[in-house]
Amino acid sequence: MRARLLSAVAALVTVMAVLVAPAGATDEPTRIAAAQALADEAATAAVAADAAFAAGELDVALAQADAVDAADAALEALLTAAQASADIASETVAAAEAEAAGTAGAPEAYEAQAGVVEQAQATLDEAEAAAVALRAEITLLTDQLAFAEPGPTRDEMTARLAEAEAGLAEAEPAAAAAWDAWQAEVDALAVLDADAAAHALAVATADAARVELDAALADLAALAPLHAAAHELAVGMAQRRLDVAQVRAFLDTAGWSVADLEDEVHAGDTVTLTLAMLNTAALPLQDAQVTVLAPDGLVASCDALDGGIDAGATVTCAVDYAVTEADAAAGSVDLTVALTGVLPLGAAEPAPVGTRVTVAQTFTLTIAATPVPEPEPEPSRPAPTTESIAPAPEVAPEPAEEPEPVASEEPDPFQHREAVEEIARLAADTTPAVVEPEEHAAVQVAAEALEPVATAAEAPASESDDRPMISGALIAAILAAIFLVRKLEV
Secondary structure, three states: OHHHHHHHHHHHHHHHHHHHHHHHHHHHHHHHHHHHHHHHHHHHHHHHHHHHHHOOOHHHHHHHHHHHHHHHHHHHHHHHHHHHHHHHHHHHHHHHHHHHHHOOOHHHHHHHHHHHHHHHHHHHHHHHHHHHHHHHHHHHHHHHHHHOOOOHHHHHHHHHHHHHHHHHHHHHHHHHHHHHHHHHHHHHHHHHHHHHHHHHHHHHHHHHHHHHHHHHHHHHHHHHHHHHHHHHHHHHHHHHHHHHHHHHHHHHHOOEEEOOOOOOOOOOOEEEEEEEEEOOOOOOEEEEEEEEEEOOOOOOEEOOOOOEEOOOOEEEEEEEEEOOHHHHHHOEEEEEEEEEEEEOOOOOOOOOOOEEEEEEEEEEEEOOOOOOOOOOOOOOOOOOOOOOOOOOOOOOOOOOOOOOOOOOOOOOOOOOHHHHHHHHHHHHHOOOOOOOHHHHHHHHHHHHHHHHHHHHHHOOOOOOOOHHHHHHHHHHHHHHHHHHHHHHHO
16 A cells, blocks of 8 residues: 555656656757847847948838847747746745645655554454454364264364354454454545645645746846847837937938029020028038039039038038030030938947938029020122222113012111122223223123122012022122222222
Protein backbone atom coordinates (compact mmCIF):
# COMPACT_ATOMS: atom_id res chain seq x y z
CA MET A 1 0.00 0.00 0.00
CA ARG A 2 2.68 2.45 1.05
CA ALA A 3 4.87 1.64 -1.96
CA ARG A 4 1.91 2.15 -4.28
CA LEU A 5 1.12 5.53 -2.73
CA LEU A 6 4.69 6.74 -3.02
CA SER A 7 4.83 5.63 -6.64
CA ALA A 8 1.66 7.55 -7.43
CA VAL A 9 3.00 10.69 -5.80
CA ALA A 10 6.28 10.36 -7.66
CA ALA A 11 4.46 9.95 -10.98
CA LEU A 12 2.34 13.03 -10.25
CA VAL A 13 5.40 15.13 -9.49
CA THR A 14 7.07 13.92 -12.68
CA VAL A 15 4.05 14.82 -14.79
CA MET A 16 3.85 18.30 -13.29
CA ALA A 17 7.54 18.83 -13.89
CA VAL A 18 7.14 17.83 -17.54
CA LEU A 19 4.06 20.01 -18.09
CA VAL A 20 5.18 23.15 -16.30
CA ALA A 21 8.95 23.38 -16.36
CA PRO A 22 9.47 23.20 -20.16
CA ALA A 23 7.21 26.20 -20.67
CA GLY A 24 9.74 28.50 -19.10
CA ALA A 25 12.71 26.65 -20.57
CA THR A 26 11.50 26.75 -24.18
CA ASP A 27 9.65 30.06 -24.03
CA GLU A 28 12.54 32.06 -22.62
CA PRO A 29 15.00 31.92 -25.57
CA THR A 30 12.22 32.38 -28.13
CA ARG A 31 10.81 35.39 -26.37
CA ILE A 32 14.20 36.98 -25.78
CA ALA A 33 15.36 36.28 -29.35
CA ALA A 34 12.20 37.85 -30.76
CA ALA A 35 12.61 40.85 -28.48
CA GLN A 36 16.22 41.35 -29.55
CA ALA A 37 15.22 41.21 -33.22
CA LEU A 38 12.50 43.80 -32.64
CA ALA A 39 14.90 46.08 -30.80
CA ASP A 40 17.34 45.87 -33.71
CA GLU A 41 14.55 46.70 -36.16
CA ALA A 42 13.56 49.75 -34.10
CA ALA A 43 17.14 51.03 -33.98
CA THR A 44 17.63 50.56 -37.74
CA ALA A 45 14.33 52.25 -38.57
CA ALA A 46 15.13 55.19 -36.29
CA VAL A 47 18.46 55.79 -38.04
CA ALA A 48 16.75 55.55 -41.44
CA ALA A 49 14.05 57.99 -40.32
CA ASP A 50 16.63 60.57 -39.23
CA ALA A 51 18.57 60.18 -42.48
CA ALA A 52 15.43 60.56 -44.59
CA PHE A 53 14.32 63.58 -42.59
CA ALA A 54 17.73 65.24 -42.98
CA ALA A 55 17.53 64.66 -46.75
CA GLY A 56 14.05 66.16 -46.91
CA GLU A 57 12.36 62.82 -47.75
CA LEU A 58 9.42 63.42 -45.43
CA ASP A 59 7.24 60.49 -46.52
CA VAL A 60 10.13 58.05 -46.06
CA ALA A 61 10.84 59.52 -42.63
CA LEU A 62 7.22 58.99 -41.57
CA ALA A 63 7.23 55.39 -42.86
CA GLN A 64 10.37 54.61 -40.85
CA ALA A 65 8.84 56.28 -37.79
CA ASP A 66 5.85 53.93 -38.16
CA ALA A 67 8.27 50.98 -38.27
CA VAL A 68 9.82 52.15 -34.99
CA ASP A 69 6.37 52.39 -33.41
CA ALA A 70 5.46 48.90 -34.64
CA ALA A 71 8.63 47.39 -33.13
CA ASP A 72 8.01 49.25 -29.87
CA ALA A 73 4.42 47.96 -29.74
CA ALA A 74 5.56 44.37 -30.40
CA LEU A 75 8.18 44.64 -27.65
CA GLU A 76 5.57 45.99 -25.29
CA ALA A 77 3.34 43.01 -26.12
CA LEU A 78 6.20 40.62 -25.31
CA LEU A 79 6.87 42.47 -22.08
CA THR A 80 3.18 42.33 -21.18
CA ALA A 81 3.08 38.58 -21.88
CA ALA A 82 6.15 38.02 -19.73
CA GLN A 83 4.62 40.05 -16.94
CA ALA A 84 1.38 38.07 -17.23
CA SER A 85 3.34 34.83 -17.05
CA ALA A 86 5.16 36.07 -13.98
CA ASP A 87 1.88 37.11 -12.35
CA ILE A 88 0.23 33.75 -13.06
CA ALA A 89 3.24 31.84 -11.83
CA SER A 90 3.38 33.95 -8.70
CA GLU A 91 -0.31 33.37 -7.99
CA THR A 92 0.14 29.64 -8.62
CA VAL A 93 3.04 29.48 -6.21
CA ALA A 94 1.04 31.27 -3.55
CA ALA A 95 -1.99 29.00 -3.96
CA ALA A 96 0.12 25.84 -4.01
CA GLU A 97 2.02 26.89 -0.94
CA ALA A 98 -1.24 27.61 0.86
CA GLU A 99 -2.53 24.18 -0.13
CA ALA A 100 0.66 22.56 1.03
CA ALA A 101 0.44 24.44 4.30
CA GLY A 102 -3.15 23.25 4.79
CA THR A 103 -2.10 19.65 4.38
CA ALA A 104 1.11 19.97 6.33
CA GLY A 105 1.76 16.84 8.44
CA ALA A 106 -0.36 14.67 6.18
CA PRO A 107 2.61 12.62 5.00
CA GLU A 108 3.76 12.03 8.56
CA ALA A 109 0.27 11.14 9.71
CA TYR A 110 -0.02 8.81 6.78
CA GLU A 111 3.20 7.11 7.73
CA ALA A 112 1.99 6.68 11.33
CA GLN A 113 -1.37 5.37 10.26
CA ALA A 114 0.29 2.99 7.89
CA GLY A 115 2.08 1.51 10.87
CA VAL A 116 -1.22 1.11 12.75
CA VAL A 117 -2.72 -0.58 9.73
CA GLU A 118 0.19 -2.97 9.64
CA GLN A 119 -0.37 -3.87 13.29
CA ALA A 120 -4.10 -4.31 12.72
CA GLN A 121 -3.29 -6.42 9.72
CA ALA A 122 -1.02 -8.61 11.86
CA THR A 123 -3.70 -8.99 14.55
CA LEU A 124 -6.28 -9.84 11.94
CA ASP A 125 -4.00 -12.31 10.31
CA GLU A 126 -3.32 -13.95 13.66
CA ALA A 127 -7.01 -14.13 14.63
CA GLU A 128 -7.98 -15.49 11.25
CA ALA A 129 -5.15 -18.01 11.40
CA ALA A 130 -6.31 -19.21 14.86
CA ALA A 131 -9.88 -19.60 13.69
CA VAL A 132 -8.77 -21.42 10.58
CA ALA A 133 -6.63 -23.78 12.68
CA LEU A 134 -9.50 -24.50 15.01
CA ARG A 135 -11.86 -25.14 12.12
CA ALA A 136 -9.40 -27.56 10.64
CA GLU A 137 -8.94 -29.35 13.94
CA ILE A 138 -12.69 -29.61 14.48
CA THR A 139 -13.15 -31.05 11.03
CA LEU A 140 -10.41 -33.59 11.58
CA LEU A 141 -11.67 -34.67 14.99
CA THR A 142 -15.20 -34.98 13.69
CA ASP A 143 -14.03 -37.27 10.93
CA GLN A 144 -11.97 -39.37 13.32
CA LEU A 145 -14.80 -39.75 15.84
CA ALA A 146 -17.01 -41.12 13.14
CA PHE A 147 -14.81 -44.20 12.88
CA ALA A 148 -13.43 -44.39 16.45
CA GLU A 149 -14.41 -47.34 18.71
CA PRO A 150 -15.62 -46.50 22.14
CA GLY A 151 -12.84 -46.36 24.61
CA PRO A 152 -10.31 -43.98 26.03
CA THR A 153 -9.13 -42.79 22.59
CA ARG A 154 -12.58 -41.85 21.54
CA ASP A 155 -13.13 -40.07 24.82
CA GLU A 156 -9.90 -38.11 24.37
CA MET A 157 -10.89 -37.16 20.84
CA THR A 158 -14.29 -36.05 22.06
CA ALA A 159 -12.67 -33.82 24.73
CA ARG A 160 -10.35 -32.28 22.21
CA LEU A 161 -13.25 -31.67 19.82
CA ALA A 162 -15.18 -29.88 22.56
CA GLU A 163 -12.14 -27.82 23.42
CA ALA A 164 -11.60 -26.90 19.75
CA GLU A 165 -15.21 -25.94 19.32
CA ALA A 166 -14.97 -23.74 22.43
CA GLY A 167 -11.78 -22.15 21.12
CA LEU A 168 -13.38 -21.56 17.69
CA ALA A 169 -16.32 -19.95 19.40
CA GLU A 170 -13.89 -17.45 20.88
CA ALA A 171 -11.55 -17.20 17.85
CA GLU A 172 -14.21 -16.35 15.33
CA PRO A 173 -15.46 -13.24 17.18
CA ALA A 174 -11.86 -12.27 17.83
CA ALA A 175 -11.09 -12.58 14.10
CA ALA A 176 -14.17 -10.56 13.24
CA ALA A 177 -13.13 -7.88 15.72
CA ALA A 178 -9.61 -7.86 14.32
CA TRP A 179 -11.03 -7.44 10.81
CA ASP A 180 -13.21 -4.51 11.91
CA ALA A 181 -10.26 -2.90 13.63
CA TRP A 182 -8.15 -3.40 10.54
CA GLN A 183 -10.87 -1.91 8.31
CA ALA A 184 -11.16 1.14 10.50
CA GLU A 185 -7.43 1.69 10.38
CA VAL A 186 -7.43 1.23 6.61
CA ASP A 187 -10.23 3.77 6.25
CA ALA A 188 -8.26 6.20 8.36
CA LEU A 189 -5.21 5.54 6.21
CA ALA A 190 -7.23 6.26 3.04
CA VAL A 191 -8.17 9.69 4.42
CA LEU A 192 -4.58 10.39 5.27
CA ASP A 193 -3.60 9.07 1.83
CA ALA A 194 -5.75 11.75 0.13
CA ASP A 195 -4.31 14.43 2.36
CA ALA A 196 -0.79 13.25 1.67
CA ALA A 197 -1.44 13.15 -2.11
CA ALA A 198 -2.93 16.66 -2.01
CA HIS A 199 0.06 17.84 -0.08
CA ALA A 200 2.43 16.21 -2.57
CA LEU A 201 0.50 17.79 -5.49
CA ALA A 202 0.60 21.20 -3.86
CA VAL A 203 4.31 20.92 -3.29
CA ALA A 204 4.92 19.79 -6.89
CA THR A 205 2.71 22.57 -8.24
CA ALA A 206 4.51 25.13 -6.14
CA ASP A 207 7.86 23.88 -7.37
CA ALA A 208 6.80 23.97 -11.03
CA ALA A 209 5.25 27.41 -10.59
CA ARG A 210 8.48 28.65 -9.08
CA VAL A 211 10.32 27.45 -12.18
CA GLU A 212 7.80 29.31 -14.38
CA LEU A 213 8.05 32.37 -12.19
CA ASP A 214 11.83 32.35 -12.41
CA ALA A 215 11.66 32.08 -16.22
CA ALA A 216 9.12 34.90 -16.46
CA LEU A 217 11.17 37.11 -14.18
CA ALA A 218 14.26 36.38 -16.28
CA ASP A 219 12.29 37.39 -19.39
CA LEU A 220 11.18 40.58 -17.71
CA ALA A 221 14.73 41.41 -16.74
CA ALA A 222 15.93 40.90 -20.32
CA LEU A 223 12.94 42.53 -22.02
CA ALA A 224 12.75 45.65 -19.89
CA PRO A 225 15.89 47.39 -21.26
CA LEU A 226 15.07 46.39 -24.84
CA HIS A 227 11.58 47.80 -24.53
CA ALA A 228 12.87 50.93 -22.81
CA ALA A 229 15.31 51.59 -25.67
CA ALA A 230 12.65 51.00 -28.33
CA HIS A 231 10.17 53.16 -26.46
CA GLU A 232 12.68 55.99 -26.27
CA LEU A 233 13.13 55.74 -30.04
CA ALA A 234 9.35 55.81 -30.46
CA VAL A 235 9.16 58.99 -28.38
CA GLY A 236 11.83 60.46 -30.66
CA MET A 237 9.74 59.49 -33.68
CA ALA A 238 6.80 61.39 -32.18
CA GLN A 239 9.04 64.46 -32.17
CA ARG A 240 10.06 63.65 -35.73
CA ARG A 241 6.42 63.68 -36.79
CA LEU A 242 6.06 67.14 -35.29
CA ASP A 243 9.16 68.19 -37.22
CA VAL A 244 7.67 66.85 -40.45
CA ALA A 245 4.48 68.80 -39.75
CA GLN A 246 6.54 71.98 -39.28
CA VAL A 247 8.45 71.41 -42.51
CA ARG A 248 5.25 70.81 -44.45
CA ALA A 249 3.71 73.93 -42.94
CA PHE A 250 6.75 75.89 -44.12
CA LEU A 251 6.57 74.38 -47.60
CA ASP A 252 2.83 75.12 -47.80
CA THR A 253 3.25 78.77 -46.83
CA ALA A 254 6.62 79.70 -48.33
CA GLY A 255 6.65 80.96 -51.90
CA TRP A 256 8.33 83.38 -54.26
CA SER A 257 6.73 86.64 -55.33
CA VAL A 258 7.86 88.60 -58.38
CA ALA A 259 7.55 92.33 -58.98
CA ASP A 260 5.56 93.36 -62.06
CA LEU A 261 7.42 94.90 -64.99
CA GLU A 262 6.27 98.38 -66.00
CA ASP A 263 7.03 98.15 -69.73
CA GLU A 264 6.57 95.53 -72.40
CA VAL A 265 9.47 93.20 -73.01
CA HIS A 266 10.81 92.72 -76.53
CA ALA A 267 13.59 90.74 -78.11
CA GLY A 268 16.94 92.32 -77.36
CA ASP A 269 15.81 93.77 -74.03
CA THR A 270 17.61 92.91 -70.80
CA VAL A 271 15.10 92.77 -67.98
CA THR A 272 15.69 92.54 -64.25
CA LEU A 273 13.26 90.33 -62.35
CA THR A 274 12.95 91.12 -58.65
CA LEU A 275 11.96 88.11 -56.53
CA ALA A 276 11.20 87.93 -52.81
CA MET A 277 10.47 85.18 -50.28
CA LEU A 278 9.43 85.36 -46.61
CA ASN A 279 10.79 82.77 -44.15
CA THR A 280 7.48 81.67 -42.63
CA ALA A 281 9.11 79.11 -40.33
CA ALA A 282 9.59 79.76 -36.63
CA LEU A 283 13.26 78.87 -37.05
CA PRO A 284 16.07 80.40 -39.08
CA LEU A 285 16.79 78.82 -42.44
CA GLN A 286 20.45 77.81 -42.34
CA ASP A 287 22.87 77.40 -45.24
CA ALA A 288 20.39 79.15 -47.54
CA GLN A 289 21.16 79.31 -51.25
CA VAL A 290 19.21 80.63 -54.23
CA THR A 291 19.70 78.96 -57.61
CA VAL A 292 18.20 79.71 -61.02
CA LEU A 293 17.31 76.28 -62.36
CA ALA A 294 16.15 77.50 -65.76
CA PRO A 295 17.18 78.98 -68.11
CA ASP A 296 20.74 77.80 -67.76
CA GLY A 297 23.51 80.20 -67.00
CA LEU A 298 21.57 82.71 -64.91
CA VAL A 299 22.72 83.80 -61.46
CA ALA A 300 20.54 85.40 -58.80
CA SER A 301 21.90 88.30 -56.80
CA CYS A 302 20.34 88.13 -53.34
CA ASP A 303 20.49 89.92 -50.03
CA ALA A 304 19.97 88.50 -46.51
CA LEU A 305 21.84 85.29 -47.31
CA ASP A 306 24.70 85.80 -44.88
CA GLY A 307 24.69 82.26 -43.47
CA GLY A 308 20.91 81.92 -43.57
CA ILE A 309 17.56 83.66 -43.28
CA ASP A 310 16.17 84.56 -39.88
CA ALA A 311 12.65 83.58 -38.92
CA GLY A 312 10.25 86.15 -40.34
CA ALA A 313 12.94 87.69 -42.56
CA THR A 314 12.56 88.21 -46.31
CA VAL A 315 15.19 87.46 -48.92
CA THR A 316 15.13 89.56 -52.10
CA CYS A 317 16.87 88.51 -55.31
CA ALA A 318 17.42 90.09 -58.71
CA VAL A 319 17.86 88.09 -61.91
CA ASP A 320 18.98 89.74 -65.16
CA TYR A 321 17.78 88.10 -68.36
CA ALA A 322 18.55 89.02 -71.96
CA VAL A 323 15.53 88.35 -74.16
CA THR A 324 16.31 86.53 -77.40
CA GLU A 325 14.55 86.37 -80.74
CA ALA A 326 13.61 82.77 -79.94
CA ASP A 327 11.85 83.99 -76.79
CA ALA A 328 9.98 86.58 -78.85
CA ALA A 329 8.98 83.91 -81.36
CA ALA A 330 7.74 81.68 -78.53
CA GLY A 331 5.92 84.59 -76.89
CA SER A 332 7.21 83.82 -73.40
CA VAL A 333 10.04 82.29 -71.40
CA ASP A 334 9.89 80.33 -68.13
CA LEU A 335 12.17 81.23 -65.24
CA THR A 336 12.55 78.67 -62.42
CA VAL A 337 14.12 79.79 -59.13
CA ALA A 338 14.80 77.53 -56.11
CA LEU A 339 15.67 78.38 -52.51
CA THR A 340 17.38 75.59 -50.55
CA GLY A 341 18.35 75.53 -46.91
CA VAL A 342 18.29 73.58 -43.67
CA LEU A 343 15.67 73.95 -40.95
CA PRO A 344 17.31 73.02 -37.59
CA LEU A 345 14.42 70.95 -36.23
CA GLY A 346 14.40 68.20 -33.60
CA ALA A 347 15.69 67.91 -30.05
CA ALA A 348 18.51 70.19 -29.03
CA GLU A 349 20.49 67.42 -27.33
CA PRO A 350 22.98 66.29 -28.40
CA ALA A 351 22.37 68.25 -31.62
CA PRO A 352 19.25 69.14 -33.62
CA VAL A 353 18.50 67.08 -36.69
CA GLY A 354 18.12 69.52 -39.56
CA THR A 355 16.16 68.82 -42.70
CA ARG A 356 16.98 70.21 -46.11
CA VAL A 357 14.07 72.01 -47.75
CA THR A 358 13.65 73.34 -51.26
CA VAL A 359 11.13 75.93 -52.43
CA ALA A 360 11.11 76.08 -56.23
CA GLN A 361 8.78 78.17 -58.34
CA THR A 362 8.43 78.92 -62.05
CA PHE A 363 7.52 82.33 -63.45
CA THR A 364 6.46 83.01 -67.02
CA LEU A 365 7.85 86.17 -68.60
CA THR A 366 5.66 87.33 -71.46
CA ILE A 367 7.54 88.62 -74.52
CA ALA A 368 5.78 91.17 -76.77
CA ALA A 369 6.07 90.86 -80.52
CA THR A 370 8.86 92.89 -82.09
CA PRO A 371 7.34 96.03 -83.73
CA VAL A 372 7.91 96.40 -87.52
CA PRO A 373 9.59 99.80 -88.19
CA GLU A 374 8.06 102.17 -90.74
CA PRO A 375 10.24 102.48 -93.92
CA GLU A 376 12.24 105.70 -93.93
CA PRO A 377 11.94 107.87 -97.12
CA GLU A 378 15.01 107.86 -99.34
CA PRO A 379 16.78 111.23 -99.63
CA SER A 380 16.03 113.05 -102.91
CA ARG A 381 18.94 113.47 -105.30
CA PRO A 382 19.81 117.06 -106.38
CA ALA A 383 18.69 117.98 -109.89
CA PRO A 384 21.52 118.64 -112.36
CA THR A 385 22.08 122.32 -113.28
CA THR A 386 21.43 123.51 -116.84
CA GLU A 387 24.73 125.37 -117.01
CA SER A 388 26.86 122.24 -117.24
CA ILE A 389 24.56 120.23 -119.51
CA ALA A 390 24.63 120.68 -123.24
CA PRO A 391 21.14 121.14 -124.54
CA ALA A 392 19.82 118.26 -126.54
CA PRO A 393 17.94 118.83 -129.78
CA GLU A 394 14.29 119.22 -129.25
CA VAL A 395 12.54 116.02 -130.01
CA ALA A 396 8.84 115.89 -129.84
CA PRO A 397 7.83 112.80 -127.94
CA GLU A 398 5.09 110.71 -129.37
CA PRO A 399 1.95 111.00 -127.35
CA ALA A 400 1.28 107.90 -125.35
CA GLU A 401 -2.11 106.61 -124.62
CA GLU A 402 -2.88 107.33 -121.07
CA PRO A 403 -4.70 104.53 -119.28
CA GLU A 404 -7.80 105.25 -117.37
CA PRO A 405 -6.88 106.10 -113.79
CA VAL A 406 -7.72 103.31 -111.44
CA ALA A 407 -8.36 104.17 -107.85
CA SER A 408 -6.14 102.23 -105.48
CA GLU A 409 -5.92 102.30 -101.79
CA GLU A 410 -2.31 101.14 -101.87
CA PRO A 411 0.41 103.76 -101.37
CA ASP A 412 2.25 104.99 -104.48
CA PRO A 413 5.58 103.10 -104.67
CA PHE A 414 7.21 105.89 -106.75
CA GLN A 415 8.59 107.89 -103.91
CA HIS A 416 10.84 109.99 -106.20
CA ARG A 417 8.19 111.11 -108.72
CA GLU A 418 9.14 114.78 -108.53
CA ALA A 419 12.84 114.09 -109.14
CA VAL A 420 12.04 111.86 -112.10
CA GLU A 421 9.69 114.44 -113.60
CA GLU A 422 12.34 117.12 -113.18
CA ILE A 423 14.96 115.01 -114.97
CA ALA A 424 12.50 114.18 -117.76
CA ARG A 425 11.62 117.88 -118.17
CA LEU A 426 15.25 118.89 -118.36
CA ALA A 427 16.00 116.18 -120.89
CA ALA A 428 13.04 117.15 -123.13
CA ASP A 429 13.04 120.96 -122.93
CA THR A 430 16.72 121.90 -122.81
CA THR A 431 17.95 123.46 -126.11
CA PRO A 432 21.43 122.30 -126.95
CA ALA A 433 24.25 124.73 -127.72
CA VAL A 434 27.05 123.63 -129.93
CA VAL A 435 27.23 119.92 -129.65
CA GLU A 436 29.59 117.56 -131.33
CA PRO A 437 27.95 114.69 -133.20
CA GLU A 438 28.91 112.14 -130.56
CA GLU A 439 27.64 114.38 -127.75
CA HIS A 440 24.35 115.03 -129.58
CA ALA A 441 23.80 111.35 -129.97
CA ALA A 442 24.45 110.80 -126.29
CA VAL A 443 22.05 113.51 -125.22
CA GLN A 444 19.42 112.20 -127.56
CA VAL A 445 19.89 108.70 -126.20
CA ALA A 446 19.44 110.03 -122.69
CA ALA A 447 16.33 111.91 -123.71
CA GLU A 448 14.92 108.88 -125.43
CA ALA A 449 15.70 106.76 -122.35
CA LEU A 450 13.95 109.24 -120.07
CA GLU A 451 10.89 109.66 -122.28
CA PRO A 452 9.13 106.41 -121.29
CA VAL A 453 10.26 106.96 -117.71
CA ALA A 454 8.56 110.30 -117.57
CA THR A 455 5.46 108.84 -119.15
CA ALA A 456 5.42 106.04 -116.55
CA ALA A 457 5.96 108.54 -113.77
CA GLU A 458 3.03 110.69 -114.93
CA ALA A 459 0.72 107.73 -115.51
CA PRO A 460 -1.35 106.56 -112.48
CA ALA A 461 -0.79 103.05 -111.20
CA SER A 462 -3.18 100.39 -112.34
CA GLU A 463 -4.11 97.15 -110.75
CA SER A 464 -2.25 95.24 -113.45
CA ASP A 465 1.00 97.20 -113.12
CA ASP A 466 4.04 95.32 -112.03
CA ARG A 467 5.28 97.82 -109.47
CA PRO A 468 8.60 96.10 -108.65
CA MET A 469 9.53 95.96 -112.36
CA ILE A 470 8.63 99.63 -112.99
CA SER A 471 10.53 100.70 -109.92
CA GLY A 472 13.63 98.86 -111.12
CA ALA A 473 13.36 100.30 -114.63
CA LEU A 474 12.89 103.77 -113.19
CA ILE A 475 16.02 103.54 -111.08
CA ALA A 476 18.04 102.15 -114.02
CA ALA A 477 16.86 104.94 -116.31
CA ILE A 478 17.68 107.64 -113.77
CA LEU A 479 21.15 106.25 -113.24
CA ALA A 480 21.75 106.04 -117.00
CA ALA A 481 20.57 109.63 -117.52
CA ILE A 482 22.74 110.92 -114.71
CA PHE A 483 25.71 109.04 -116.14
CA LEU A 484 25.23 110.55 -119.58
CA VAL A 485 24.71 114.03 -118.22
CA ARG A 486 27.81 113.75 -116.06
CA LYS A 487 29.78 112.62 -119.09
CA LEU A 488 28.56 115.61 -121.11
CA GLU A 489 29.70 117.91 -118.33
CA VAL A 490 33.16 116.61 -118.76
